[in-house]
Amino acid sequence: MKDTERLRRITQTLALIAVNPYFVYFASRLTYQGGLKGVCVPGLNCYACPLTVFSCPIGSLQHSFTLLSPRVKGSVSRAFASFFYVLGSVGLVGAAVGRMPCGWLCPFGFLQDLLYKIPTPKLRLPAWTRWGRYGFLVFLVALVPFLTATSWFSRLCPAGALEGAVPLKLVPPALPLPPSGWFLWLKMAILAFFLLWFVLSSRPFCRSVCPLGAMLGPCNRFSLYRMAVDERSCTSCGRCREVCPVGIDITEDPDSADCLRCLRCRKACPSGALRAGFKIS
Amino acid sequence: MRVKAWRGKKSSVSWLVLALCALAVGISFIWEGPRTVYVHAVIICLDCIGLI
Structure with missing residues (x-):
């Protein structure tokens, strides 16, 4: 992180x-x-x-x-x-x-x-x-x-x-x-x-x-830069929510209007389930 | 990989909004939108600094 x-x-x-x-x-x-x-x-x-x-x-x-x-x-x-x-x-x-x-x-x-x-x-x-x-x-x-x-x-x-x-x-x-x-x-x-x-x-x-x-x-709902959650990799450990500066659960809604796109969650995710970018594959 | 995000029309919506916003900025130039913003911004805003 x-x-x-x-x-x-x-x-x-x-x-x-x-x-x-x-x-x-x-x-x-x-x-x-x-x-x-x-x-x-x-x-x-x-x-x-x-x-x-x-x-x-x-x-x-x-x-x-x-x-x-x-x-x-x-x-x-x-x-x-x-x-x-x-x-x-x-x-x-x-x-x-x-x-x-x-x-x-x-x-x-x-x-x-x-x-x-x-x-x-x-x-x-x-x-x-x-x-x-x-x-x-x-x-x-x-x-x-x-x-x-x-x-x-x-x-x-x-x-x-x-x-x-x-x-x-x-x-x-x-x-x-x-x-x-x-x-x-x-x-x-x-x-x-x-x-x-x-x-x-x-x-x-x-x-x-x-x-x-x-x-x-x-x-955030339609921007070219987006975030996504790989539900199969996500272990619901809650680490992303712990580090989020605005206290949201990104796994619930990756396009949340509250998300500042600071990417702390992506870096903190132990299973690499969070993706961010202009192209997510 | 199954991703939890709306993918389908997302890019087309982004491009549509980008185009509309570019159009709005372009249209604003006709009536000197940037000039209006400039003229207001170059004076020291007394409201901003609490001198009213």
Whole structure:
């Protein structure tokens, strides 16, 4: 299992650097303004982060709904254009590899993996919490921004607090920002809550909150990259379930929308009953 | 080997979804979808950093 885990750590680290390489900010105090900012990454990485050169798919999708809002006039074509663009971009990744970016690329997932390593008593999440991420996607990313023309998921998002608010407070940009008020402290409290939760539970944000996971998860059912179980080899030892970061039994449903495709189960399987790839024979 | 996964139409569904998503991205270019995302992303999102 160590080989897969080492490879995954390397991939996650490289993805973190690839998405946030703009160290020029520390000298110029100006955020990146180049064309890559129009490209959505398949991971939760805040576009308010001063180091990032890409766009957050959830922030962009939410912005489409605010543009579509009856409160915003004359922006319907732009709203649909960005909606199709973001949905198409996420769908391309999902149809190819399903939820694999959650397990191998997402910086926020990486943070959760690291914090869960801190030795403390651990909390198991009930299975019903998985429905939370669909709720956040429908209500906070789509419905509420549409009705209020305000990006409420971004306002509450702990990734924005960690990757955007904290660095920008520590190293302020050249152009002055508005003064901070009580809302910043609410955001910091939400971040503190989630950081504590990351220590206690395995991948709680991915399982219960992440709207991007809610979009990519169902793609596991039909993606080109797939997992399969050889029922004749499987001894039902339960080792795969023990090592699964999201607590699923892959032998029950290899195409589960919860599966992050991290492949820990495949490596842990003593009988080699789990297969993964674009072609399974 | 007997595998516990839906195999039959799976690849065709994947390719169909890939094609539809590529079409959606292509169509979005007509109305400047990437440009809309870009214009929103290059400004520092005050909602994201809690300065409202």
